[in-house]
Amino acid sequence: MTIRIHTAFTYDFAEPSDVLLQLEAAAIPEQTIVEAHLDVSHSEHFARVPAQDAIGERIWLRVVGRMSVDYRATVRVERMLADIATLPAVPFHKLPGETVQYLMASRYCPSDLFEEFVTSEFDALNGGAKIAAMRDWIEAHFTYKPGVSTSATTALESFVQRQGVCRDYAHVLITLARAAGVPARIASVYALGVDPQDFHAVAEVFLDGAWHLVDPTGMAVAGEMAKIGVGRDAADVSFLTSYGNATFCEQRVEVSAG
Template sequence: MSIQIDARLSYDFAETSDILLQVEAAMIPEQVVRDARIDISPVEHFARVSGHDMIGDRIWLRLRGRLTVDYRATVTPQRIVADLAGLAATPFHMLPGEAVQYLMASRYCQSDLFEEFVTAEFEHLCGGERIAAIRDWIERNFSYEAGTSASFTTAMESFVQRKGVCRDYSHVMITLARAAGVPARIASVYALGVDPQDFHAVAEVFLDGAWHLVDPTGMARAEDMAKIGVGRDAADVAFLTSYGNAVFCEQRVRVSAVSEA
């Protein structure tokens, strides 16, 4: 099964501003991107740069006035999906360089503050079993409520409030996984099953020598996601970062299933 993506962004910029855009599905081995098209209103400058960990592209824009971005694509996921509980933890000394940084605390994911909690709550488990239990604990104990968090909300604040949106769920999942000694990063995705439909954030954990997508909200499955980009936390995967005052006009994301003949 493939995923049809249709996304639109529209913002106004009163002054000339630099914008970093990341909305295109990444062209990587775990997914095939077809019929991709991005239409951007006239700008002063357009340049592609690599995304974090060389996954996907970011686009530098410089403009003044109205920015409108329309993106469409069909993506066929081809990633290997495994039962998390059956995966072994990769020993620290066997971790590849790309995974090491994701053991560390980051701006929104203060994993060093949660080591005692993880030990007390999940000490009887290890590896993928522990990660699956953390995922289930978050889904069971948190409520999905829009408007209860902001762009500066940390995993600690979300953990205390026990509510938030996909960004907050993912930050808590990443934080607890790192506290458990498992490398974890955030992934921005388009996904089937997300309600309300929007850009979606999930976690990705390094187990048994490979990365595995995990959605602690329980809304989406790894096989139904089109990955956009990855990073340490939400600061690395924002769909639009503005270096100037932006006025929101419109945002729409539609993700639908396409049956293959």
């Protein structure tokens, strides 16, 4: 599957500010960057640094005034796909060291508060079958509704409200998976089928010795996503983190089949 991406956004900075960007599709074995071009308006400083788990890159900028970013890319997705419901969980003592952090509660995913619910609702299932049931439960019980959550909304709040956007859905699935003892992390992606089109957030779970993308909104499938980056929760994968006051001007994201 080949995916074409065009992302553009503009912000104003009244004072000199440091900005961390993460918006480019990652060059990793499961996807090939066929071509890519990034235009960034003038900045006092521009530096690339590795992103979390060495998946993709972040960009440090030092900017003042209007900052414009335009990114275009063609990505060929070559991801190994599997029916997660058939995959076994990895015993704790056999988990690779790099997955252990994704068993723990994090800022937006308080998994320690959900152990009783997971036991009562999903205890009859194991491994990937349990994750698939969690995914289906979220899709059935939640309403996709922009504007009801903010960048501060946690999985606990989303669980109570039963509504939100992709980051909220992903946070809830990550939280439930960790409460069940399955390493889970967030992945920021470009994906076909997302409506309205935007940066998309999904969960990624570690089963049968590998990471597998899961979209609890039901809008996108793993074979039609270009991964940008991963992290413990949304705080780690924001496309723009500003260490100064930023004024939003405009933004658009377009993803199409190549």
